[in-house]
Amino acid sequence: MTLSTDLTADLTADRIAAPNCAADKSRELFKLVFVGHVDHGKSTVLGRLLLDAGALPQGAVDRVKTVAAETGQPFEPAHLLDAFEEERRQGITIDSTQLQFRTARRGYVVIDAPGHKEFLKNMISGASEAEAAFLVVDAQRGVEEQTRRHARMLSLLGVNQVGLVVNKMDLAGWDQQVFERIAGELTEFLQAVGLTPAVATPVAALEGDNVSRPSARLAWFRGPTLLEALDGLTKISPDAGPLRLPLQAVYRFDERRILAGRVESGAVRRGEEILISPGGKRTKVAALAAWLDRDLREQAGPGESIGLVAADEFFNRRGEIVSRPDDAPLVTDRFKASLFWMGRRPLQIKRRYKLKLATAEAEAEVAQILRLVDSSTLKPLAADRGEIGADETAEVEIRLQKPLALDLFSRSKATGRFVIVDGFDVAGGGVVTSAEEGLTAESGFFEGALRARCEVFEEFYYDLGEMNVNKAPGPRPLYGVGDPTPLKGRSYEYPEFFDIVVFRDKMVVKIRRGLVAGLTPLDQHAYEGLPMVNGRGFALQVKSTEDWRLARAEWAEMTPEAEPLLAARWLDFTAYRRIPFGRGDLVI
Amino acid sequence: MNHLQALEAHSIFILREAYAKLGRLGLLWSIGKDSTVLLWLAKKAFFGRCPFPFIHVDTSYKIPEMIVWRDKIAAELGLELIVHQNVKALAEGMGPQQGRLVCCRALKTDALNEMTRERGFDGLIVGVRRDEEGSRSKERVFSERNREDEWDYANQPPELWGQFKTDFPQGHHIRVHPLLQWCELDIWRYIEREGMPLIDLYFARDGERYRSLGCAPCTGRIKSQARTIPEIIAELERTSVGERAGRAQDQEDAYAMQKLRRDGYM
CATH class of the missing domain: 2.40.30.10 (Translation factors)
Structure with a gap:
């Protein structure tokens, strides 16, 4: 079968763009999202932009025109993006659309995000990928609830480049003062959430005023058209930061x-x-x-x-x-974060959720809500109510069931942000704002929520210059169950089967065939006839169940004054350790 | 990284996420250019191995050259190939004469859903792109289908920061879309760059070529003189006709694709 589709019939050379395909092989591609309150005209602005740029295939435009004619409605550029039947009928965007187009300067992926409160999660999905955002405001209605909420979400998502579009200038009588009042009000709000608008531009998208062509009706406006504003944004270069x-x-x-x-x-x-x-x-x-x-x-x-x-x-x-070894992420099981919640049921404090950070997963709970705010008004809410509702943002402290490698968001975006899964759904997201160094400072072992700090694999040496025994610098690893351990170092050598008794954490770590077999609380551990060392790697002179009972009892009562005596009675330094010579960083 | 390198790297990231997080996984290979690019990306993602089967939903109405080429490439690349047909519907005489959307539903959607259930797939990798048509432009990279294989498009889960939908009830499955952000020209430029195998139905013969491949009765050729990949690229750079204009099922109704895809169509 041959259809009458004739490609050669449309060889106009002066097109702005190839349909639907923004980038050629080498040119840059810029990801841009349009956000704002429902009905303020995001889809119309974007539809107009794409139409003017000739970025839509003829079939798609024809189909929209046909539907408009069939239903007796005027042609609506928004329908070029609102593809779902429900969206066109209700005149709202339900889910984000991504389309591509090209200007003389570069290619764009434009994301149309829904403005209805109910679809905030879809707005977040669209905006999370963007390099820059345009906030669209209706000139007649001004800044509304979702305008502010979206601005707040942009700042949380790390979308720092923002432009303002005051749309429907026709309904505001093309009035310069209206434009300036709205742009001023919004700029003030953006600054409150840590953003500075790069540009503000008035348009009337339905008929295309100041979208890709300047308009006589907006002659008082000296700034760029929307298209020029797009091209004026700066491409943020790929992250050169630390290796992650x-x-x-x-x-x-x-x-x-x-x-x-x-x-x-x-x-x-x-x-x-x-x-x-x-x-x-x-x-x-x-x-x-x-x-x-x-x-x-x-x-x-x-x-x-x-x-x-x-x-x-x-x-x-x-x-x-x-x-890189000298530029490593933090390893921690607790951190502070800015969090946004979009779940159908509220986030409960101290309830277990799955947390996903880069490719890692861990069970997590919000241990504490430090500050809770309405994401639109920025008004503080009572933080002590123990839950975070949909569309609220909070400063929280998060505890993990196992330590993860992570970064502050300000240092590394990809490893400094996370999502929270409630049941089957991603219901929240957040960025790491501060992390405690607790676990990074000390090496040790973990199994689920159990922890044992210890220094059995640390290297000690006698510094000939300082005349002191020093700990050699090096990584402070954390070992989980199943991880192999370095049984032999320059200053120590342990058997393949032994138990590590960490009195200060009241924990016993079992090493079997050189692998971490698990952690047992001290009072539940039974002597198995294997060699024992303490948390520093000194042999613990326990040869029987009775010795084990006695050792536990005596160390439990330990005072700083009694420690040397206890050590002399129970510990043998040289069983598994020796002290090599060294000077400064040089160890023999 | 240039644009094609970025697309390739992102698609490989998605394929590896799917393999890491979804249990039983298969790749829908329609023999067309997009899913053949997908095949190529899978070879790259897994260092020459393809740790999951390739599935062809064969309506029996495919252009005959497609079947010949499919078997040749599967043998050459050592693919584990699953060919599935809706045997019952074919025995009862299903075909486009019964209505295009009815036929698509029976021989593609139902066949695919039947195979998914029979084999217990948790994930199906599909080569759809956002720029193809409206309902695809709103897709997620990991898109859930329920026990009836339906797509709840009005209530899609959030997808941000490369964190995909990997938690779902048993019996549901995930459609994985690694090519979502590619566009038609990207596909062609990538095929050109990689020098990868491609079925020759796309190249003009006697002034006509296929721009999109499907079933013989419902897929139209376009007028074209493009016999090589650079000529196809040059042609596409200058057209304003949509890629799927030659696909008759799309034109049946303004929301044809949305309706087909709601029920499980790829």
């Missing part, structure tokens, strides 16, 4: 063991030393893997999906983050 490569998986399809993931920031190079957190393992990049030889490379930068072969084989897993 969250692992998606470890593949073993053949003899190679490939750590797969996307470089979120920084660069990774062959031969360079890397640290894998929270495990804290250090190794080198042996190679970057690829299916086709022509894709093989020496280094990879932000946004690249890569496969990394490490020089040493460790037990690695999804959720860990590769960084």
Whole structure:
């Protein structure tokens, strides 16, 4: 069958854009979202922009015109984006649409976000990807509830480049004062949430005034058309920051063991030393893997999906983050965050949720609500009510059931933000605003909520210059169940089977075949006839169940004055440790 | 990174997320250019291995060359290929003469849903793109389908920061859309860059070529002299006709695709 579709019939060379395809091979592509209160005309503004740019295939425009004719409605540019039958009937946008178009300067992905309160989650989905946003305000109705809420969400989502569009200037009599009043009011609100508008422009989108062409009816306006305003935004260059490569998986399809993931920031190079957190393992990049030889490379930068072969084989897993050793993420099980909630039921304090951060997952709870605000009025709400409702934002303290590698959002976006899953749905999101260093300062072991700090694998040396025993600098790893441990170091060597007794945390860590087998509270641990060491790696002279009972009793009563005596009675320094010589950073 | 590299990297990220988070996974390979790009990206994502089967929903009305090429490429690339037909509907004489949307529903949607259930798939990777038509422009990357394979398009879950829908009740499945942000020209420029295999129905013969591939009775050729990929790219850069203008089922009704896709159509 041959349809009468004739491509050669439309070879007009002066088009602004190829339909639907914004970027050519090399030019930049800019992601832009249009937000604002319901009915203020976001879809109409965007529909007009796309129409003027010739960015829509003839079929799509014809279909909208046909439907308009059939239903006796005037042609509405918004319907070019509002594809769902329900959207056109009700005249609202339900879900975000993404379309592409091109100007002489560059390509755009434009995201039309819904403005209805009920669809805030869809607005967030659309806006979360954007590099810049335009807030659309109805000139007649002015700033409304969702205008402010969307502005607040933009600031939380980290969309810092914002423009203002005052639409429907025709309904406001093309009045300069109306435009200036609204732009001023909104600028003030944006500043309150930490944003500064880059540009403000008046338009009447239905007929296209000042959208892509200046309008005589807005002759008093000296600023840019909307199209010029778009082109005036600055492309934010990909994140050059610290190396962050969250692992998606470890593949073993053949003899190679490939750590797969996307470089979120920084660069990774062959031969360079890397640290894998929270495990804290250090190794080198042996190679970057690829299916086709022509894709093989020496280094990879932000946004690249890569496969990394490490020089040493460790037990690695999804959720860990590769960084440089001297520029590592924090490892912590608690942090403070700015959080927004969009769940159907409120977030309950101290209830377990699943938290997803980059590729890691952990059980989490909000331990404390520090501040609760209405996201539109910014008015404080009573923080002590123990829950966060839909469309509210809060400053909270979050506790995790296991430590994760993460960053402050201000330092690294991709590893400083997270979502919270309630039941089957992503119901909230947040950014890390401050993190306690608690776990990063000390190495140790964890199993679920159980923790044991310890220094059994730390290297100590006698510094000939300082005439002191010092701890050698190095990573402070955290070990989870199943993780292998470094049984032999320069200053220690442990057997393959032993128990680590951490008196200060009242915990026993079982090491079996060199792997972490689990953590048991001190009072529940039964002596198994295996060697025991304390949290510093000194042998604990326990040879029987009776010894174990006695040791526990005596250490439980320990006072600082009694410690040397207890140590002399129970500990043997030289069983597994020795003290090598060193000077400064040089250790023999 | 240039535009194509960025698209490739993002699609690979999505494929790996799907493989890491969804249990039983399959890739819908329609033999057309988009799902063949998907196949190529899967080879790249998994370093030459494809750790899941490729599924072809065969309506029996496909353009015959498609079947020949499918079997040749599957053998060459060592793909695990599943071909599924709605045998019952075909035995009862289903075809486009019964109405295009009725036929699409029976031989594509129902066949796909039947296969999904039979094999217990948790995830199906599909090569749809936002720029194809309206309802696809509103899709999520991970898009849930319920036990009846329906898409609750008016109530889609939030999707932000590369965190996809990976929690869902048993019996539901996820349609994974790694090519969502690609557009038609991106696909062609990528095929050109990669020098990857492609069925030759897209290239002009006797002044005509296919721009979009489907079933023989419902897919039209366009007038074209483009015999090579650069010529196709040059042609597409200058047209304002939609890609699916040659797909008859789309023209049946203003909301045809929305309705088909609500019930599980790809």
